[in-house]
């Protein structure tokens with residue numbers, strides 16, 4: 418199982434959306450280049466700077482966030498930047 422919730426603002430605030438499967442183009446669901454925080458509730462996920470699982474990528478997991486939790490309060494926690502993720506998929 419895999420589950421991730423992404424947020425438009427830092428510290429898990431703002432509009433959010435939860436996914437349980439790959440999304441090739443986050444623009445299709447209104448989340449292209451807007452993510453600033455996330456919670457990797459279940460499993461591990463790969464985040465991509467570009468659509469269709471391409472470009473620079475960053476991995477997040479349910480134990481890889483702040484203080485070993487599933488929470489990534491801002492992009493520094495996954496090594497990326499604000500408003501840059503365009504696709505994502507479970508690992």
Ligand SMILES: [Ca+2]
Nearest residue numbers: 466501502503
């Ligand atoms: Ca992007």
